[in-house]
Amino acid sequence: MDPVRIGLYAMPAFLVLMAVEFLSYRFDKDDDSARARSGVSWRDTGTNLSIYALGIVLRPLEKFMAVPMVAVAAAVTPLHLSASHWWVWVLAIVLADLAYYVQHRMSHRVRMFWAAHNVHHSSQYFNLSTALRLSWLIPGSFLSTVGFVGLALVGIPAWLVFLSQSIVLLYQFPIHTERIDRLPRAIEFVFNTPSHHRVHHGANNPYLDKNYAGIFILWDRMFGTFVAEDEPVRYGLTKNIDTHNPIKVNYHEFVAMIGDVWGARTWRGRLGYLFGPPGWRENTQTATTIETEAQELSVQGVAR
Template sequence: MLDSLITQTEALLVPVFGAHIDWKQVLLTVMTPVFLLAFVIEWQVRKSRGADDRMWSQFEWRDILANLGLGGSYQIFEGIAHALVTGAAVLWIYQFRLFDIPVNAWTVIPIFVGVEFCYYWFHRTSHRVRWFWSAHVVHHSSEKMNMTTAMRQSLLYSITGWWLFFMPLVLLGVNPAAVFFLYAVDLTYQYFVHTEAVVKLPRWVEYVFNTPSNHRVHHGRNEEYIDHNYGGVLIIFDRWFGTYAEERDDNPVEYGITRQVRSHNILTLNFHEFADMWRDVFRPGPWWQRLQHLIRPPEWQRPDQSSGS
C-alpha cells in the first residue's frame, strides 16, 4: 500500500529532488499551508474567548517571525543535508537489512509504533546528552506557546545525527522512505499539540496520546516538569519508562529553558548552545573530562566548576 504509493510518487519527484528524496521534508513542506492556517484559526479561537494578558503574552510577533524563520531554514537545510549525505548513508545501511518488511494495511500501524518508539528515545536522548541537546535546545528556547512554536527547529539536527535513532527499523528491513514518511506523520501530529487553545481532552485520550496538556508540560522549565513527556503521538512510553508528568492547575507551565537565551536572531538561536558546548570542550583540562561535555547531560559541569548556572 504505502510502498507502492511511495514508488509511484518517487517517479514524479526524482526529476525535481534528485535520487535521494527526503520524504520527511516532502510531507512537512506540503503541510506548511495547513500549519499556517491552523495557527490563524488558533489565534482566532483564543481571541474569541476573550483576549486577556495571558493570551496576548503567547502571541508575540517577533517570536512568531523567529519561529517561521527557524522553520523555513530548517526545511531548506534538512533537504540539502539529505541530498548530500543522509540519503546516501541511509540507503547504504539499508543494504544490510535482515528482512524485507512490506508496508501495507497489516504492517503500517506496527511500523508506526516502531517509529514512535525510536522517536521517544531520540527525544529523550536529545534532552539528556548535550551533543543532541545542542540542536534540540532551539525548539525549547521560546517562552511562548502557540502552534508556530512547533516550527522552531534547528539547522543542526542532521549534523548531530537525528536519523541514526531510526536506523534499527531500516536494519530490520523497513524501507527508509516509509520510515521517514511515517516520522513526518509523527511530526505533523505534533504541530497541533503546541497550543494553549485546548485545555484537557477526555482522560483516556490523555492517558494514551500526547495532547496539548501533556506537551505543555514537556516545554516547561518548572522543576517538576523538566525532562518529562517525550512522546510524539503516544504518551504510553513515558508512562512505561517513568518520564510522564501531568499538567497541574496549581503549577502553571513556565515555558523556556533554564539558561534562557532572549534573542530573535536565527543564527544566535541555532548556534548559542553548540558554541557553548565546544567552548567547554576546549577549556584547559584532561581530555577525558573535556569530552564528557559532549556526552553528559546539558547541566553537567566538571568537578573544578562551581555548581549551578
C-alpha cells in the same frame, strides 16, 4: 523526509491553523480560563518562521546522510516485510514513534545533541508556530538516521520508514497549543496531547525533561518520564536567551558548548561537555546543575 520538508508541503494548512489560533487569542481572553496562557508574540512568531524558512536552505545535508544509510540497511537485512499487510503499517508507526522517543530523550540528556534541540525549546511562548522552531544543526539529524536504520533492519520498507517518521512529526504540530485543555481520560492515557506536550516544554520542576513522546505517551509511562500537567508551565530554557535573532537562537548553545570544551582542563572535562547532560560542570561534584536551576524557577514561581 526531514521535518523542514514535511512542513513545507503542509505549510498552507499550518498557516490556516496558526491564523485560527491567533484569532482565538484575540477573541477569548486569558481571564476566561482558569489556566494562565503565555499567548502569542509577533516577534517570537516571526523568529520561528524565519528559523523555519532558513532551515529549508541550510539543512540539505540531512538527506545525504539518511537516505543512503537506510537504503544500505534495507538491502543487507534478511528481513523483508510487505507493506500490503495493514499490521506492517501499524508496526512501522509504533517503531518509528519508539525511535523518536529514544532520539528525543537523548537530545535532552546529551549536550552535543541538546546544542541543536534547545532551539526548539528556547521560545518562552507555546503556540503552533513553536512547532516550526527547528534547529539547523546536524547532531539531531544523526540520531534520527540511527533510528531510521533500525527500522530498515527489522524489515520495514525504506519508503515506509520515512513515511512513518513523517507521520510522527506531523502529529506533533497541532499539539503545540495552549488553546486545547485536557482531552478525555482514555485519550490522555494513550496519546501525546497538548496538555502532555505543554509539560514537555516546561523549564520548571517537576516538568523539566519529561514527556518525550511523539504520538504515544505510553512510552513515557513505561520508562518513567511521564508527568501530568498540574501547576502552571514556565516555557523556555532554565536560562533564557534575550534575542530574536534566528542566527543567535540557532547557535548560542553550540558556541557555549565549544567554549566550555576549549576551556576544559582535562579530557574528562572535554568529553563531559560534549556527552554529559546540559548543565554538567567539570569543577563540581554534581553531574548536572540544570535540575537545580529548574527547581529555583519553581520556587520563584511560588513566591510570585
